[in-house]
Every structure is written in C-alpha cells, then in structure tokens.
Amino acid sequence: MSGAGNKSAEQTMSAVIDTRALPKAELSLAATPEEAGALAERFQISAIDRFEAVATLTQQDDAVMATGRLEADIVQQCRISGEDFPVAVRARFALRFLSEAAYAAYEQGDGEEEGTEISAEDCDTLAYSGSQIMLGEAIAQSLALEIDPYAEGPDADRIRSEYGLNAPAPDGPFAALASLRKE
Secondary structure (H helix, E strand, C coil): CCCCCCCCCCCCCCCCEEHHHCCCCCEEEECCHHHHHHHHHHCCCCEEEEEEEEEEEEEECCEEEEEEEEEEEEEEECCCCCCEEEEEEEEEEEEEEEEHHHHHHHHCCCCCCCCCCCCHHHCEEEEECCCEECHHHHHHHHHHHHCCCCCCCCCHHHHHHHCCCCCCCCCCCCHHHHHHHHC
C-alpha cells in the first residue's frame, strides 16, 4: 500500500502513520504490484491481483482507532483439485493501536474500556512503539485472516466424484475387517 515509510524484507506494506498528526480525512490505500506479489507469497496464495483499503483514523483516549474496509481480488489453489481460481475478498476491519506501555497494561487486564465507541472485543488490538503505526501491515494481516485456507474451487465436487471421495466411509469396529475381506 502506498504511503510513507521504509520497506524492509519483513515489512511488505508501506503505509506508516505518525500518531502525532493523524489524517483528518479518510485514507485510500492500494497495494503496489510489488507489495501484492510479496503478500501473495507470504500468505501462500497464487496471486493478489488487487488489494485496496479505505480507513478512518481517530484518537480515542490513549488508543488510535482505525476502521474501514478492504477489498482484494486474489487467486488461490483449490484444496481438492490444486487448480487456481479467483476469489473476491470484501471485509470490514476495526483495529486499535496502543503504545507499548498501554498494550502491556491491556494484556494484563489493566486497561480501561469504558467510554470507547468500539470495545476491545470488537477489534484487533496491536502495539506500536514510538509514534508510528504500521497501518498497511495491520490491514494486510486483516486480509490474511479473511483468506480461507481450505477454499474449494468450482471443480472440487467433480474431482471428489472422480476419485470416489464423495462416498461415505464405512465406520464401526468391523469396517476395516470388511475391507480386507473384499480383497
């Protein structure tokens, strides 16, 4: 996703936000082809053809809230046939960024949740150090959570039938003995 900040080998998204000057307007982010390729490899899918997000950032007590939506057109392998097929991902996200100290208190259960518009249960809570939030990386992780690791393509049922995977397996203590008798 385009934005300020340096990219390292581990960091594949480049939208970095300074908490001292939160943008007042909605942010529109889009992955570059290089970022999309790196994310596809990282998420172990065939390709990310398009990855865009829209986010609104607000200060809420000691937290920075990022809410919005992401859209991605990905290509992944069918877990049954092994063939690539397209998948459209559309999702909303709610992220809460806390400073390292506030995050440590949150992890210990010391964080106060009263008065917040979005509760901690409704969003992913992430720590940040200094004054920079890795917004692009957090949104990329939100995309990763939306990818079905057991996705089945349009030919999955045909492949199952072709290889006899649709037949119910015999069960019970004598099923294994019955299969031996047939041979």
